[in-house]
Amino acid sequence: MQFNFNSAEPLYLQVAEQIENAIFLGSFAAKEQIPSTTEISRDFQINPATVLKGMNILVANGLIQKKRGLGMFVLEDAQEKIRTKRKDQFFQDYIVKMVVEARNLGLDQATIQSLVERGFTQE
Known part of the structure; x- marks a missing residue:
């Protein structure tokens, strides 16, 4: 994943787009766990709340699913x-x-x- 910190596009949207693109291209397969909010925020120095906001967009769009205590997983039809x-x-x-x-x-x-x-x- 690559983020443009100088872009006019908010980081949370970039997070959502990057994960969506990875799902589309098959980097994250159906039923596979995606990196956690903590992992992404640590690896890219992004506020965890910002990462979570981007992930919540994907949850709302029916692309990923939160499994309590386990993490986020790609839905089968994503x-x-x-x-x-x-x-x-x-x-x-x-x-x-x-x-x-x-x-x-x-x-x-x-x-x-x-x-x-x-x-x-x-x-």
Whole structure:
């Protein structure tokens, strides 16, 4: 995990995003325990209350679960929930804007599809 202490984004949101990303990428598997609030706060010199605030966001979003006396664990469907959220965000952030711009340029759906296909082959 890496945190930007100079960012305008609050640290608790960075904590939530970092753990969410680790779950999404498989660093923390379903049913696996994630590092404790104490571990994260000690390792990265972040206030434990700040770390807990970030973790509570993930609890509220149904990605991790508190097990009293044991710690925090990744829920079984967490990775799929994150994938769904990111697909929806991708649609809103990129596809909707692309379609609006395409219409402004007078491009039809077939032209956009061919441009997207071209983009995939340019990798």
